[in-house]
Amino acid sequence: xxxxxxxxxxxxxxxxxxxxxxxxxxxxxxxxxxxxxxxxxxxxxxxxxxxxxxxxxxxxxxxxxxxxxxxxxxxxxxxxxxxxxxxxxxxxxxxxxxxxxxxxxxxxxxxxxxxxxxxxxxxxxxxxxxxxxxxxxxxxxxxxxxxxxxxxxxxxxxxxxxxxxxxxxxxxxxxxxxxxxxxxxxxxxxxxxxxxxxxxxxxxxxxxxxxxxxxxxxxxxxxxxxxxxxxxxxxxxxxxxxxxxxxxxxxxxxxxxxxxxxxxxxxxxxxxxxxxxxxxxxxxxxxxxxxxxxxxxxxxxxxxxxxxxxxxxxxxxxxxxxxxxxxxxxxxxxxxxxxxxxxxxxxxxxxxxxxxxxxxxxxxxxxxxxxxxxxxxxxxxxxxxxxxxxxxxxxxxxxxxxxxxxxxxxxxxxxxxxxxxxxxxxxxxxxxxxxxxxxxxxxxxxxxxxxxxxxxxxxxxxxxxxxxxxxxxxxxxxxxxxxxxxxxxxxxxxxxxxxxxxxxxxxxxxxxxxxxxxxxxxxxxxxxxxxxxx
Ligand code: HEM
Numbered sequence: 196x197x198x199x200x201x202x203x204x205x206x207x208x209x210x211x212x213x214x215x216x217x218x219x220x221x222x223x224x225x226x227x228x229x230x231x232x233x234x235x236x237x238x239x240x241x242x243x244x245x246x247x248x249x250x251x252x253x254x255x256x257x258x259x260x261x262x263x264x265x266x267x268x269x270x271x272x273x274x275x276x277x278x279x280x281x282x283x284x285x286x287x288x289x290x291x292x293x294x295x296x297x298x299x300x301x302x303x304x305x306x307x308x309x310x311x312x313x314x315x316x317x318x319x320x321x322x323x324x325x326x327x328x329x330x331x332x333x334x335x336x337x338x339x340x341x342x343x344x345x346x347x348x349x350x351x352x353x354x355x356x357x358x359x360x361x362x363x364x365x366x367x368x369x370x371x372x373x374x375x376x377x378x379x380x381x382x383x384x385x386x387x388x389x390x391x392x393x394x395x396x397x398x399x400x401x402x403x404x405x406x407x408x409x410x411x412x413x414x415x416x417x418x419x420x421x422x423x424x425x426x427x428x429x430x431x432x433x434x435x436x437x438x439x440x441x442x443x444x445x446x447x448x449x450x451x452x453x454x455x456x457x458x459x460x461x462x463x464x465x466x467x468x469x470x471x472x473x474x475x476x477x478x479x480x481x482x483x484x485x486x487x488x489x490x491x492x493x494x495x496x497x498x499x500x501x502x503x504x505x506x507x508x509x510x511x512x513x514x515x516x517x518x519x520x521x522x523x524x525x526x527x528x529x530x531x532x533x534x535x536x537x538x539x540x541x542x543x544x545x546x547x548x549x550x551x552x553x554x555x556x557x558x559x560x561x562x563x564x565x566x567x568x569x570x571x572x573x574x575x576x577x578x579x580x581x582x583x584x585x586x587x588x589x590x591x592x593x594x595x596x597x598x599x600x601x602x603x604x605x606x607x608x609x610x611x612x613x614x615x616x617x618x619x620x621x622x623x624x625x626x627x628x629x630x631x632x633x634x635x636x637x638x639x640x641x642x643x644x645x646x647x648x649x650x651x652x653x654x655x656x657x658x659x660x661x662x663x664x665x666x667x668x669x670x671x672x673x674x675x676x677x678x679x680x681x682x683x684x685x686x687x688x689x690x691x692x693x694x695x696x697x698x699x700x701x702x703x704x705x706x707x708x709x710x711x712x713x714x715x716x717x718x719x720x721x722x723x724x725x726x727x728x729x
Contacts, residue, residue, distance in 0.1 A: 263318065269619035271313035271322050274303065281315030283462060295711035297602040301325070301632050311615050317462025319345065322620050323603070323627045327639060327663075329615060333607060333628050335670040341608035342367075343625045346464035348606075350476075351536075353483050358529030359675075360537055363608070366521055374530055375675050377510040383428050384678035389577055391427055392683050395420040396575075396690040403695065403724045410700050410721035413550055417543040418443050421683060425538050429531050430493040431506030442489060446539060449482045450713060490531045494524060507531075534676070541600050542680045544716045545666075548598040548709070549591060549688050552646070554697050554722045555704050559648065563587050564727070567693050576689040578682045584689065588658055589651035591684060595666040597646050598707075600715050602631025604668055630665050639663055695724040 264276040274282040290299030300323050304312040310326040324333050333339040341363040342348065348361045356362060359371050382388055402416050419439055426434055434442065460467060460474050467476035497508045508531070514522045553560035566586045567576075574580075581588050607626040612619060620626065635643040640663075641650065653659040667674035674680070691697075699705065705720035 266313065267320075267619065267621050269614075269617075270320070271311040271615070271618040271620065272307040272309045273313040276315045279318070279463075281317055281319070281462075283316050286314060286316060294708075295602075297629065297631050297711055300603070300627075301629060304629075304632075309616070311618050311620075313618070319343075319462065319625060320621070321606075321625045321627060322615075323629055324615065325629050325632050327633050327636065330628050330630065330633050330665065331669070332615065333605075333626055334665070334668055334672070336613075337671075338610050338613050339607045339626055340672060341610050343606050343608045345461070345625075347461040350460070350479060350483075352529050353487055353525075353532065355525070355529070357526050358533040360533040369521060370526065370530060371675065373511075373514070374507070374534075377507055378428055378675075380510065381428055381506050388424070388428070388679060389682060389686070391424050392686045393575055393577070393690075395423060395683075396687050399687060399691065400694060403691075404726075406724075408723060408725060410723045412719055412721050414543070414547055414717075414719065415440075415443070417546050417687070418539060420687070421542045422535070422539050424679065424683065425535055427506075429507045429534055431497075431502045431504050431508065438489075442486075442535075443539070445482055445485055445489075446536060449479065449486070449536075450540065486532060486535075487528060490528045493531070494527065537674070538676045538679065540716070541714055542676075542683055544714060545595060545598070545600055545680070546684050546687060547717045548715075549594045549684065550691070550697060550722060551705065551707060551717050551720060552590070552594055553692065554699055554720070555707055556646075559590065560692070560697060563590060564692055564696070567689055571689070571693065573693070576686050576693065578685060580689070581681075581685050585652060585656060585658060586648065587689060587692075588685075590648040591688065592651045592658070592661055592664065593646060593648040596634045596640075596664045598709055598715055598717075599631045599634050600666060601668075602629070602634075602711060602715060604628040604630050604665075607672075628668075630668075634664055691724070694727060696727055698723050698725060 260278045263278050263281075266276060274285045276282055277284075286296070286299060286303070288299075289303050290296040293299045293302050300312060300314070303314070304310070304323065304325055310324065310329055312323040312325070314321050314323070324330060342356075342361045344356055349356055352358050352361050357366070359367060359374060362370065379385070399416055399420055403411065419436075422439055422443060423433055426432070426439075460476060460479075466474050471477045493502075494508060494512070496502050497506075497512055502509075508527065511522065511527045511530070515524065515527070553563065563586060566584055570583050571580060605625075605627045607628070609620050609622060609624050609626060611622045614620070633639065637643055641647075651658055651660055667677040667680070700721070700723050706718050708718065709715040710718060
């Protein structure tokens with residue numbers, strides 16, 4: 196007992212000395228003097244309180260820092276995490292070394308000999324899955340169906356977790372079903388859509404003819420055509436060319452701004468307050484506003500019934516009149532944006548790669564031409580011809596394998612703890628799906644680095660192994676625009692090759708090394724389209 200009294204007297208003395216020292220620091224001295232009526236005891240109480248608060252904050256901060264680099268139990272293998280930055284540095288270095296994030300991550304996974312890679316970018320734990328089995332699991336199991344709820348993704352959807360692409364749960368289910376059903380009702384995936392695509396093919400041919408054998412870069416005309424079709428089904432009209440080019444430029448600038456901001460803003464959203472311009476935040480907001488204005492204008496035209504016919508926006512506005520809670524104009528705006536963003540560059544980039552492929556390989560081009568000429572002659576191509584043009588289809592499958600447009604699909608969010616290859620992926624972790632690696636897996640493909648359309652044709656001359664590629668994903672979140680994309684790519688590609696021989700003016704062939712950002716695109720090239728004498 197005595198001992199403890201002595202101890203407590205000595206503790207008090209020590210505390211008083213420490214408080215005394217603390218009081219002499221300028222900040223505390225000012226705080227104490229400004230707060231109290233110069234009473235010494237009161238001053239000590241305040242100073243003690245301050246010490247406690249500072250200590251608690253320091254402990255909390257230390258706990259947060261320790262937690263931020265401590266991996267959860269059985270988390271998938273990957274580089275070491277550091278406070279605040281996670282393993283961003285090594286991921287960026289690998290991405291730079293291998294040319295893009297998809298390849299950088301895939302080489303990291305090889306270094307750790309794993310099919311489930313665990314990383315942390317800034318404060319966000321991320322798991323990247325590899326191998327056909329794991330990729331199929333993420334695409335098809337319900338637990339992987341969510342989308343992350345981070346600032347960056349909300350920024351993509353005009354500030355809220357809405358629309359289809361980045362929504363999840365009931366909102367996603369209801370609106371995905373509604374959109375798919377009503378796009379079909381207005382002709383999407385049916386003969387009406389094929390008619391629109393064939394009309395666009397005529398415009399493309401006219402555009403090529405107007406250039407009188409001068410080499411052209413097919414990028415813009417292909418992008419315009421896809422956008423026209425998407426806009427026709429969504430907003431019921433063809434936009435005038437000037438507006439269309441403005442819209443395309445906005446989408447291009449937007450994906451560039453997102454790629455630029457991807458690193459910084461995604462990992463540390465608060466930097467937008469410090470560097471609103473340098474972080475790309477202001478630019479994205481400006482572009483979002485301009486896109487929003489275009490869609491709002493289309494909605495207004497529909498409200499005034501100045502667009503004839505029926506289209507997706509009319510269907511949605513009717514639903515809003517039924518006072519269904521989740522059917523709002525804001526949701527309509529984000530769905531329109533989802534369709535334009537997800538559908539335009541993905542489709543036109545695939546076609547651009549298809550044209551580049553035949554430009555680089557005359558033998559393949561002549562084989563495709565011969566098949567088209569023999570089977571179709573001069574008949575306008577339609578999707579039903581795809582069954583008969585086996586080599587052409589094999590070529591287009593190989594294009595979608597070799598130049599995987601979305602090499603890292605997702606992002607997904609796990610709705611509860613889940614195990615994969617004996618590792619634990621904790622609830623709410625972001626998951627990326629390395630489709631690109633499945634498309635180059637040597638266990639699945641003979642000589643995967645070789646461009647070989649024949650790999651998709653069996654001994655009996657029939658298409659084979661087409662289910663082993665996932666350009667549109669699979670499962671309940673698979674791409675709802677695949678019917679449009681497939682028909683567009685097939686009809687426009689066949690229509691162009693039926694009429695023209697595609698040649699390179701320069702001695703040097705353009706590179707087939709893709710630029711891989713959020714999606715893959717071809718490096719800019721020009722091609723000469725020479726009319727065939729058939
Ligand atoms: C070659 C062209 C295309 C490719 C390669 C492609 C690829 C994909 C992939 C891989 C996904 C799945 C992402 C995931 O599983 O998390 C997806 C989703 C989506 N795609 Fe496409 N797409 C293409 C064209 C289109 C078109 C033309 C449209 C519009 C009509 C479209 C609209 C969407 C939407 C809205 C989603 C989100 C679906 C959801 O989250 O439920 N895509 N796309």
